Amino acid sequence: xANTYLTRTPTTENINKLTLSCWVKRGSISNNSQRIFxxxxxxxxxxxxxxxxxxxxxxxxxxxxxxxRTERVFRDTSAWYNIVVRWDTTQSTEADRIQIWVNGVRETxxxxxxxxxxxxxxDMFNNGTPFEIGxxxxxxxxxxxxxxxxLICCSGYAYDASYFGSTDSTTGEWKINTSPSVTYGTNxxxxxxxxxxxxxxxxxxxxxxxxxxxxxNTEDCPSNVFATLNPLLxxxxxTLSNGNNTITGTSSSNNSHRPATLQVGTSGKYYYEVKVTSxxxxxxxxxxxxxxxPNAEVIQQxxxxxxxxxxxxxxxxxxxxxxxxxxxxxLSDLTGLTSVGSTGIKMxxxxxxxxxxxxxxxxxxxxxxxxxxxxxSGASKTGAMWSFTPxxxxxxxxxxxxxxxxxxxxxxxxxxxxxxxxxxxxxNASSNGIFEYDVPTGYTALSTKGLNL
Numbered sequence: 001x002a003n004t005y006l007t008r009t010p011t012t013e014n015i016n017k018l019t020l021s022c023w024v025k026r027g028s029i030s031n032n033s034q035r036i037f038x039x040x041x042x043x044x045x046x047x048x049x050x051x052x053x054x055x056x057x058x059x060x061x062x063x064x065x066x067x068x069r070t071e072r073v074f075r076d077t078s079a080w081y082n083i084v085v086r087w088d089t090t091q092s093t094e095a096d097r098i099q100i101w102v103n104g105v106r107e108t109x110x111x112x113x114x115x116x117x118x119x120x121x122x123d124m125f126n127n128g129t130p131f132e133i134g135x136x137x138x139x140x141x142x143x144x145x146x147x148x149x150x151l152i153c154c155s156g157y158a159y160d161a162s163y164f165g166s167t168d169s170t171t172g173e174w175k176i177n178t179s180p181s182v183t184y185g186t187n188x189x190x191x192x193x194x195x196x197x198x199x200x201x202x203x204x205x206x207x208x209x210x211x212x213x214x215x216x217n218t219e220d221c222p223s224n225v226f227a228t229l230n231p232l233l234x235x236x237x238x239t240l241s242n243g244n245n246t247i248t249g250t251s252s253s254n255n256s257h258r259p260a261t262l263q264v265g266t267s268g269k270y271y272y273e274v275k276v277t278s279x280x281x282x283x284x285x286x287x288x289x290x291x292x293x294p295n296a297e298v299i300q301q302x303x304x305x306x307x308x309x310x311x312x313x314x315x316x317x318x319x320x321x322x323x324x325x326x327x328x329x330x331l332s333d334l335t336g337l338t339s340v341g342s343t344g345i346k347m348x349x350x351x352x353x354x355x356x357x358x359x360x361x362x363x364x365x366x367x368x369x370x371x372x373x374x375x376x377s378g379a380s381k382t383g384a385m386w387s388f389t390p391x392x393x394x395x396x397x398x399x400x401x402x403x404x405x406x407x408x409x410x411x412x413x414x415x416x417x418x419x420x421x422x423x424x425x426x427x428n429a430s431s432n433g434i435f436e437y438d439v440p441t442g443y444t445a446l447s448t449k450g451l452n453l
Contacts, residue, residue: 004143005137007211008208011186015121016119017090017156018086018124018154018158019152020047021082021163022149024082024149029077033051035047035136036134038133039130040136042126044058044060045058046058047083054070055069055100057069072109077231077232078228078262080149082103086099086100086101089120090118091118097115150222151189153188157185157188196218217416220243226412226446227446229400237249237256238402246418247410248408249406258401259397259398259399262448264446265352269353269444270446272398273345273346273417274316274411277407290408291398291399292314292348294396316359322366347365350396353378353390356386356387368385412433413433413445415435422434422435424436426438
């Protein structure tokens with residue numbers, strides 16, 4: 001959400017029970033506080049990640065601040081967490097008055113714990129004081145960076161995590177309960193259900209509004225996690241935004257090489273798109289690249305020109321030309337292939353069943369010098385830009401290399417380039433992901449669902 005927040009002014013309500021549940025996917029590990037639920041009334045409430053990457057719930061009760069802060073940290077930016085907070089001052093056992101559940105498991109180890117008094121109350125819902133999602137409302141700061149889904153508040157009622165999810169008996173994964181049987185209470189709400197709608201689904205009509213920024217829909221969800229660029233490897237020469245699908249180069253002397261969070265499987269066929277909205281500026285010999293890294297280099301990471309970089313080996317350069325660099329013994333470089341321009345939509349099709357990678361642009365598959373690419377050609381690998389034996393390359397990674405001033409948007413299936421939706425979605429027989437152009441038959445988006453089709 002980065003600089004995006006939602007707001008609503010509640011009605012006055014004094015309560016001693018509250019439940020907050022949401023699914024959250026972090027976009028960055030920033031060493032700064034990031035707030036999800038927040039209000040700044042005299043008896044305020046914070047539901048957030050703090051600067052130590054721990055989760056913290058704070059609520060002021062009868063004028064006294066009470067807090068639980070986890071011992072565990074939350075640093076997995078490719079995972080969705082379901083975090084449920086149950087606050088109930090009627091519980092006779094002090095430690096039961098604030099409970100935190102993560103993916104169905106109650107947290108029991110805390111780095112900070114102060115509990116409210118028995119039967120104490122809070123007027124956190126104070127008419128005239130906004131209740132906000134995605135930032136610290138009082139300071140216009142501490143914005144949440146990431147994705148949120150299934151945001152639920154039950155005011156005056158206390159529920160544990162079993163109301164909002166369940167454990168899959170086969171996989172052991174914590175799954176969403178899409179229609180929880182709960183009472184929402186006067187100021188309760190249910191928003192961001194299966195999309196970016198801020199219309200309250202609880203029946204209360206407690207709708208939110210977008211107070212700032214752009215609330216973009218995403219196909220990425222707890223039940224189907226899509227690839228993004230990896231924020232844990234971003235270094236100092238580039239920044240990520242838009243759910244880590246946009247990379248902006250910031251160094252005028254070095255590239256920043258960053259892989260995707262998911263690698264293609266050892267089998268299957270995968271498709272994605274890339275669009276450059278700004279070319280690099282400044283001087284120097286470096287330039288942006290968008291392409292593929294063979295498994296020989298997937299363990300490398302970092303910035304700059306040394307051995308610490310994820311260098312794409314089959315890629316579009318900043319001028320829209322396709323190049324191939326030292327991919328296997330006896331393979332010559334493919335340079336100066338048909339340019340697609342610097343701002344066209346670039347298409348990648350990776351066939352791990354047969355060992356072939358195809359590249360296209362603006363709806364057309366490119367010629368590799370001897371034949372036009374046909375991603376559906378199977379074992380013949382017609383027009384492939386790179387042919388290989390799948391067993392020799394079991395860990396192919398998608399990679400972006402950003403340079404100063406470049407802005408590159410990846411569509412791994414969310415249906416957006418930055419904050420702009422695709423102009424007219426193409427067909428996709430797998431029904432997994434939304435793309436500008438037709439997805440070749442047999443191919444799918446790189447996501448947890450796609451990896452298991």
